[in-house]
Amino acid sequence: MTASPPETRASLILRLQDAADITAWDEFAEIYAPVVYRSARRxxxxxxxxxxxxxxxLSAVARSVTEWVGRDDRGxxxxxxYRIARNTAIDFLTRRKHQPWADGGAEAVRHLQALEATEEVSSQFGMEVRREIFERASEMIRSKVSDTTWQAFHRTTVLGQSIEAVAAQLDVSPASIYIARSRVMKxxxxxxxSFEEISNDGL
Structure with a gap:
């Protein structure tokens, strides 16, 4: 049985223009809400x-995605x-009632306001996106394979255990571990x- 990939590329982004498309928004929020949350906490x-x-x-994206799609220089x-998330977080930090809670106080706020969205600054956001993508993809694939198949992949690839040790633990042959691992990796x-095409696409 082949795992069904999530909606990809322009199709999902275009569907975000319809606020009533709950499925598209749920899929979008599933990946990006945790990323924005962790970035704001950081x-x-x-x-x-x-x-x-x-x-x-999320509200800003809903309001602006149609305009963004129509721009020739949308990137x-x-x-x-990332720019929306960063600017929104800075706005929160610059509100008087939030300033005492921000790490570094007013100095941190001034630093963030002056900071350009350079490759170095945005790289952490990109790393968070990739991390979330891997976790979501893993959850999806894990639900599609047997527990033994998943354990064969996870223990050897993620935990770094040897093929022989995992084969003994799962009471299967080493060949079965290789096959299971290859199947999950594909x-x-x-x-x-599929998920990365959403985050990297400029339409």
Whole structure:
């Protein structure tokens, strides 16, 4: 049985223009809401405020995605989303009631305001996106294979255990471990590519 990949590339981004398309928005939020939340926390916001940032970012995307799609200079979707998330978090930090909670206080706020969205600055956001993509893809594939097949992959590839040790633990042959691992890796590559095409696409 082949795992069905998620909606990919322009199709999902275009569907975000329809606020009533719950399936598209659920899929989008599944990946990006945790990324925006962790980014906001890293900038110094408390948990409740980071949750508010997530909601504001999703609302901003809903309001602006149609305009972004229509721009000739729109660039990469993930970069656009990063700018929205960063600006929203900074806005929270510069509000007087939030400043005492931000790590580094007013000095940190001034630093963030002056900071350009350089490759170095945005790389952490990109890493968070890739991490979330892998986790979501893993969850999807794990639900499609047997527990033995998943354990064969996870223990040898993620945990770094030897083929022989895992074969003994699972009471299967080493050849079965190789086959199971290869099967999961192929499915993961397809799923990860599908998710990455969403985040990297500029239409």
């Amino acid at each position: 900038l110094g916001l408390q948990a409740a405020d980071a949750d508010d940032v997530v909601q504001e970012v 990469v979707f993930r970069a656009w989303l 499915r993961l590559q397809i799923a990860v590519k």
